[in-house]
Amino acid sequence: APSSELFVPMAHVPEHTRLGFIEAGRQRVLDRFAAGMDEELRKDPARGISFKSSGPRSVDVNFEPPSSERREPWTAFYGTINLTRDEAHALAEDLDELVERYRALDGGPLEVVVHAGAVRAASRRRTRRTSPG
Numbered sequence: 679a680p681s682s683e684l685f686v687p688m689a690h691v692p693e694h695t696r697l698g699f700i701e702a703g704r705q706r707v708l709d710r711f712a713a714g715m716d717e718e719l720r721k722d723p724a725r726g727i728s729f730k731s732s733g734p735r736s737v738d739v740n741f742e743p744p745s746s747e748r749r750e751p752w753t754a755f756y757g758t759i760n761l762t763r764d765e766a767h768a769l770a771e772d773l774d775e776l777v778e779r780y781r782a783l784d785g786g787p788l789e790v791v792v793h794a795g796a797v798r799a800a801s802r803r804r805t806r807r808t809s810p811g
Contacts, residue, residue, distance in 0.1 A: 704793070707791060707792075707793050708793060710791045711754075711791045711793055714752075714791050715727075715741075715752070715754070718741060718752060719741070725741065726741075727739055727740065727741060728740050732757065733757060733758070733759065733760070736755075736756075736757025736758055736759060737755075737756055737757050738755055738757075739753075739754040739755065739756055740753055740754070741753070758799055766796065766798070769796050770796050773794045773795065773796060776794070777792065777794055780792075
């Protein structure tokens, strides 16, 4: 019987292929996230985004409607958090549980773009490759 899941061991895949694979899917989601954010912000000239420092290298980013309205159900966080290994495991498990809990509700009238994940920071920064042309 055909499987609904495919596992690809990535350890021996060349770096440019591996990163391309990872970035292609993520970029589609991030593009949809940015488009949704832009659309929400254009709905009302009083809406904006608040940026709040939340650590040495972290920023909380939130949608802010006019103060007389209740807050829209959209949020974003960009940054890093310094945790113990056990705390990092707990964060990853919590994110997985949240995604699974809300995926189980799938079928409502509102399509919500979600990008959730946590990973150990790379020991080296890589440069973004741009495609020629």
